[in-house]
Structures are given as structure tokens and as C-alpha cells.
Amino acid sequence: MNENLALSDETLLSIEKPERYIGNEVNCVMKDKEKVDIRFAFCFPDVYEIGMSHLGIQILYGMFNSYEDVWCERVYSPWMDMDAVMRSQNIPLFALESQDKVKDFDFLGFTLQYEMCYTNILQILDLSGIPFKTADRTWEDPIVIGGGPCTYNPEPIADFFDIFYIGEGETRYRELFDLYKKAKNDGISRQDFLHMVAKIPGMYVPSLYDVKYKEDGTILSMDPVYPDVPRTVYKEMCLDLSKEFYPTKPVVPYIKVTQDRVVLEIMRGCIRGCRFCQAGQLYKPLREKDVDYLKKISLESLKNTGYEEISLSSLSSSDYSKLPELLDFLIESCNEKKINISLPSLRIDAFSLDVMSKVQDVKKSSLTFAPEAGTQRMRDVINKGLTEEDILRGSEQAFLGGWNKVKLYFMLGLPGETDDDILGIGDIANKIAVRYFETVPKEKRNGRTIDIVASTSFFVPKPFTPFQWARMNTKEEFLDKANKTRKGIMAQLNQKHIKYNWHEADASMMEGIFARGDRKLNDVILKAYQKGCIFDAWSEYFDFGKWMETFEECGIDPFFYTTRERADDEIFPWDILNCGVTKEFLLREWKNSIKGTPSTNCRKGCLGCGAASYGVGVCKEGKINE
Structure with a gap:
């Protein structure tokens, strides 16, 4: 057992789920800190149970710890009760394995899975005593690096990161670590180190790029500040996955997590x-x-x-x-x-x-379909490749196999959507119910009946998709569409067998702003955090009013990022990156979707x-x- 816990027994007993903070789980890696050259704190900026379920961290945690000269430890966002204790008692944020202060590490790595975790990044920096902005950091602070899907448009959080790793993490970290060791040995400045990092493939150092804007607020240019820094950063990719590191001894938590x-x-x-x-x-x-x-x-x-x-x-x-x-x-x-x-x-x-x-144990499980749209026309627009007949035939075979619970996932607010597409959601749910009653005779139902849950989320256009040019619906449009969907379901003959759930529109709008945002959002995110915005991915803590108030104070129109349709030739904030799929191809697919x-x-x-x-x-x- 780790005797050097950062928290006293008294503190641990005063908070919910103290197991989140004590480490020492099965398969966690302990090393002698005197015998390693690099200490890496790997952070999932959300609560322990969510972060522990993430495969990407388990892969890199295992890979880094397979290097003799590196000790990788884990850190998660302290939950609200723990956050309050740490602030009131001035307890600095610590890593789970050694319980040492995060500020004393060489690297602080974040995996960026979801835009609504951005204020939690600032929580981690704040509780660690690390300056928020790369411009204010020295060698006394860890190198802050981000990876994961949100780095494909890292601009809204560019000021807070020294480096973004674009692509799959297995390929370039060894090179980065060796360069870091050399820089420290040779007494190179932090700025010069970052300049050298920018030349490693897949490494995007945002402070080395200068962004200029047009009068209408769109981007005029994004240029490297030095001639030897690449104009475009290409994603890193594993060419043979069977030869890459894969963890067969993942850390096993003490408490129930999202994926046990x-x-x-x-x-x-x-x-x-x-x-x-x-x-x-x-x-x-x-x-x-x-x-x-x-x-x-x-x-x-x-x-x-x-x-x-x-x-x-x-x-x-x-x-x-x-x-x-x-x-x-x-x-x-x-x-x-x-x-x-x-x-x-x-x-x-x-x-x-x-x-x-x-x-599967048939009695336990429900069947999940993701038609995404209520009509065939709309499924062709989004290129879903699933016909109504596929859905009904699949349902019929499932009913014959003993299933009687069906979950359906749809999106509202897709480009070009009409009322017919929205009403189609209730229609297809009803057709599945009808197919059940046609397929399973009364005597074989064993007192059970069909149970359908239709869920809708609100569509958020994302970078590097054909819909990166699309306008996003307003909150009011989304709620109106959810209401039409509900009425459409209630009008069905089998409505009592169909349950309807929908997501929150406010959070979808914020996700849309961050997904396609630019560097002007850095100050908005920082100010919102300073006003108390945190755990925005959790509905009980998300405060939409506070965000809107912050946009106003910063003089920024949030709708510029959401409801505006983009011109074909607009320069996007993420155009500095290349994910292997060309912009010409995505534009061609956008035109095909319109047709x-x-x-x-x-x-x-x-x-x-x-x-x-x-x-x-x-x-x-x-x-x-x-």
C-alpha cells in the first residue's frame, strides 16, 4: 500500500468515493522516481470513473511505462467535493501512483475526447499551480501536451497547450522524450525546445503560428512564425496495428467504472x-x-x-x-x-x-439500431447506407430470436431536414412495433410485449467531415424539432410501446461553438472557468446562462460559430492540420449530400x-x- 498518500484519512473520509484518489489499483505501475529521466502525468479531464474507461490512456500508459527511462502516472479531474477541499486546504493536485505534485512532472498530457471538458483542463492546471497560458510558463512547469479527437481543431484551447500531438499516439512519443532529455541536458531554453518539437512529424506547436482575420471574422491566414516550421501538420498513423504496443495488463479499478x-x-x-x-x-x-x-x-x-x-x-x-x-x-x-x-x-x-x-443472454439485452434519420431521403443525405427494409428485416429476425426490446438512435437538425424527416422517426418506430406483432404470435410472447426506446441527439457539425460547411440549428429550432418528434410518436397507433428521449439543446450548442471555434474562444473559456464553469459535460453543473454572459462580456457572437453556413473556399481554423482526407473530397461529399x-x-x-x-x-x- 502507498503510505505517502497526499490526502489525510480525515479528508478521504469526508469525500464521496475516496478510491478515486488513492491509486494502488491492480496492475498500476510503480517505479523508483530516482531511476527514471522523465515523469509523465497523463490526465483525462473528467471524473475518475469516466477516465478509467478510456482505452487510449491505457494504451499509452502501458507503452510509456514499458520504457525504462519514463514513469507515466494518471490524474483525473477531482469531483466537486474534492475540488472544494483542495482549494480550501491549498492541497496541490497530485498523480495517483506516487501521490506527487503534478507541477513537479516533466510532462502533463491531456486526452481530449469531448469539447465540453475544456474548462476541466483549466481546473487541472489551476489546482496544479501551472500557469494557464503557454506564454507564461518556464522550465519550472511541465510541458503541457494534448492528444485525441478534439486536437483536430485545437484552436479554441491553443493558448493553454505547449504542444498538440495530431494522430495516433504510438508513433512519435519516443522521439519527443529523447529530444526533451537532450534539451534539458544541453541547457536549451523552453522556447527553443518547442521550436525543435515543431519539426517532429505530427507535433503542432500553436504558439509558433500566427493567425490573421478578415473584417467579417473569418480567417485570412495562418502562418508559421519561423521558415523551418511546417506550414501543414500531418496526422500520425500506425501502419501495422498488430506490431504496436497493446496493454494486456490494464489498470483495474477498485470501484465500478463506466466500462468494467x-x-x-x-x-x-x-x-x-x-x-x-x-x-x-x-x-x-x-x-x-x-x-x-x-x-x-x-x-x-x-x-x-x-x-x-x-x-x-x-x-x-x-x-x-x-x-x-x-x-x-x-x-x-x-x-x-x-x-x-x-x-x-x-x-x-x-x-x-x-x-x-x-x-448474449437474450433475456437481458436490447437490440440497438442507429438509423440516424427518419426517412430514406435523409439517410441518403447523410450517407448512412441503411434502408428501412434493413431495419425491419433485422428487427423481424431479432423478434424471432427472442428479443423484444429495441433502442433506436436518431439525430435532429441534420442539413436539409424537413418536417417529413422528423415525423419519419415516429413512423419507423411504429413500423417496428407492427412488425413485432406480425412476427410473434400471442402464444409465444410469454406475457411480454414490444418495448421501443427512440432517442434523439442534436446534430453538431464537426471538422474534417463533409458537414464542416453546414449551418447548425439554433437551440429554439432544436427544441421545436424535438417537440415535433414527440408529437409524431404520440400520433402513432402503437405509441404506448414507444418511449422518447432527447438531449439538451444548450449543451449541443456549446459543443458546436467549440467544435468549429477559433483562437478568439481561448479568452471566453478562461473567463467562464474563472466565473465557476466546470464539469460542463455534466448537466447538473452546466450553466448555459453563464456562458452566454461571458460571450457578451468578451464581445464575441457565439452564433458566428454555429448557425452560419460556410463558403466553399473559407479557411477553417483547422486547415493547418491534415488528417489524410483531402478538403476537395470533403467538399465533393458536401455537394453530394445537398443533392x-x-x-x-x-x-x-x-x-x-x-x-x-x-x-x-x-x-x-x-x-x-x-
Whole structure:
């Protein structure tokens, strides 16, 4: 047990879930701090239970700790009760493993998964005693680095970070660590070190770029301040996932977290090309892991953790070409040990249902479809590649297999949406109910009946998607559409079997502002944090009024970032980055969406998105098929 806890027993007993702060979990890594050259504090800027469920941190935590000269520890956002204690008692934020102050580390790394966590980044810096802005830091402070999907438009938080790592973390950190050691040995200044970092592929150092604006508020230019700093930063990508580090001894928490299971990543990328989906573009091309490698690491991970569930992780598991072989192996290995297999991200077809009936306890589970839109016209606009017949046929096969609970996910506020598309949500939910009553005769229902939950989220246009040019709905438009959806469902014959949920419009609007924002938002975020905005991803703490008040005080119009449709040739804040997919391709897809023309998937034909330049994965498969 770690005797040097940063918190007294008295403090630990006064807060909710003290296990969030004491470390020492199964598989956590302890090292002798005198024997390492680099100490890295890895932060998920949200509460422990959310952060501990994140695969990316587990991968990099394991990889960094496999280096003899590096000790990587974890840090999460202290929950509100703990935050108050730390401020009132002047307790500096500490890392879980050593319980040492975060300020004493060489690096503080953030994984940026969700825009609504931005004020929590400032909470971490504040409680650590690290200056908010890179301009005010010295070698006495850690190097603050960010990675993850939100770094594909890091401009709203650019002032707070020394470096953004663009792309997959497995490839360039060793180079960064070696450069850091050399800089410290040679007595190089912090500024000169960052200048050298900017030349490592995938490293974006925002302080080395100068942004100029036009009178209308859009960007005129983004230029490097030195001639040897790259004009464009290209994403880093693993070319062979089966050869990269993967953690088979992930840290196992004491308390229940969001994902209490072994997570087996089977591939990265997606062939589907849904136009609203950022991950589908960022992780192109689709790259599969070798099935024998997956068999080996799945057994190792189960043995090293004692978990009773294994979940296959990917954007679309049905598209993994060796899924039947992998599942047969897992079913055989897991059944004897009573280990459950979970399969998110399946397309609902005969094969998937067959698989699910083998691996799931039918009585427990509900079936999940994500039609995303209520009509075929709208599904073609967003390139969903799912027909009404697919949904109804999938439902019918599921009902025959014993399922009677269906979850449906839709988006409201998609580009070009009409009232017919909105009313289509109730219509398709009703058709599924009708199909249940047609398929399952009364005597086979065992007193059960169909139970459908339709959920709508509000559409937020994201960078590096064809919809990055689209206008976003206002809060009032969103709520009006949610109301129409509710009425549409209530008008259905089988309405008593359909439950409707919708997301909050305020939070969606804020997410939309940050997703496509520019550097002018840095001051807004800082000021909102200083007014008490924190844990904005949690509805009980999100204060929309405070945010709107802050925009007004900073003289910034939030609607400039949301409801304005962009010109084809506008320079976006993220155009300094290249995710492997060209802007020309995304613009072509935007035009196709306006026409309602669907595009094919990567296995059926190459769309020329640009990702083939990496020469791996599905792009290489295509060449073999020709």
C-alpha cells in the first residue's frame, strides 16, 4: 500500500468515493522516481470513473511505462467535493501512483475526447499551480501536451497547450522524450525546445503560428512564425496495428467504472463514410489487427485482470473480416470460464443477429439500431447506407430470436431536414412495433410485449467531415424539432410501446461553438472557468446562462460559430492540420449530400479521399481486388 498518500484519512473520509484518489489499483505501475529521466502525468479531464474507461490512456500508459527511462502516472479531474477541499486546504493536485505534485512532472498530457471538458483542463492546471497560458510558463512547469479527437481543431484551447500531438499516439512519443532529455541536458531554453518539437512529424506547436482575420471574422491566414516550421501538420498513423504496443495488463479499478471489462480493439478506421461522423474520417483508412494476435492478447488480458467480460472495440465490428473466426475462438475460450462477450457497433443483419444469439443472454439485452434519420431521403443525405427494409428485416429476425426490446438512435437538425424527416422517426418506430406483432404470435410472447426506446441527439457539425460547411440549428429550432418528434410518436397507433428521449439543446450548442471555434474562444473559456464553469459535460453543473454572459462580456457572437453556413473556399481554423482526407473530397461529399446522392463504401470502390497515400489497410485491399 502507498503510505505517502497526499490526502489525510480525515479528508478521504469526508469525500464521496475516496478510491478515486488513492491509486494502488491492480496492475498500476510503480517505479523508483530516482531511476527514471522523465515523469509523465497523463490526465483525462473528467471524473475518475469516466477516465478509467478510456482505452487510449491505457494504451499509452502501458507503452510509456514499458520504457525504462519514463514513469507515466494518471490524474483525473477531482469531483466537486474534492475540488472544494483542495482549494480550501491549498492541497496541490497530485498523480495517483506516487501521490506527487503534478507541477513537479516533466510532462502533463491531456486526452481530449469531448469539447465540453475544456474548462476541466483549466481546473487541472489551476489546482496544479501551472500557469494557464503557454506564454507564461518556464522550465519550472511541465510541458503541457494534448492528444485525441478534439486536437483536430485545437484552436479554441491553443493558448493553454505547449504542444498538440495530431494522430495516433504510438508513433512519435519516443522521439519527443529523447529530444526533451537532450534539451534539458544541453541547457536549451523552453522556447527553443518547442521550436525543435515543431519539426517532429505530427507535433503542432500553436504558439509558433500566427493567425490573421478578415473584417467579417473569418480567417485570412495562418502562418508559421519561423521558415523551418511546417506550414501543414500531418496526422500520425500506425501502419501495422498488430506490431504496436497493446496493454494486456490494464489498470483495474477498485470501484465500478463506466466500462468494467477487457476492451479488445480489433481494428481502427471505418469503410462506411457517414457524412456526419468525424471518427470515420479521422481514422481512415480502415486497418485490421491480425486474428491470431487478437486471440493471444484477449486471453492474456482476461488472465491479467480477472474481468468477467470482454468487449470488441471498433467503429463497426461487423466489418472486421475475421469476426466469425475470432468469435468462435472467444466463445469456446470464454464459455468454460463464464466470461461474457460484448459486441457493440454491429450492423443489424442476419449474421450479426446469429452472432448475438450465441454470445448474449437474450433475456437481458436490447437490440440497438442507429438509423440516424427518419426517412430514406435523409439517410441518403447523410450517407448512412441503411434502408428501412434493413431495419425491419433485422428487427423481424431479432423478434424471432427472442428479443423484444429495441433502442433506436436518431439525430435532429441534420442539413436539409424537413418536417417529413422528423415525423419519419415516429413512423419507423411504429413500423417496428407492427412488425413485432406480425412476427410473434400471442402464444409465444410469454406475457411480454414490444418495448421501443427512440432517442434523439442534436446534430453538431464537426471538422474534417463533409458537414464542416453546414449551418447548425439554433437551440429554439432544436427544441421545436424535438417537440415535433414527440408529437409524431404520440400520433402513432402503437405509441404506448414507444418511449422518447432527447438531449439538451444548450449543451449541443456549446459543443458546436467549440467544435468549429477559433483562437478568439481561448479568452471566453478562461473567463467562464474563472466565473465557476466546470464539469460542463455534466448537466447538473452546466450553466448555459453563464456562458452566454461571458460571450457578451468578451464581445464575441457565439452564433458566428454555429448557425452560419460556410463558403466553399473559407479557411477553417483547422486547415493547418491534415488528417489524410483531402478538403476537395470533403467538399465533393458536401455537394453530394445537398443533392441527396449516397456514396459507396471503401470496400466496394475507392472514392479518392486521399487516405490511400498511407498505402495500408483497406486501401491496399482495393488494389489486390482489381
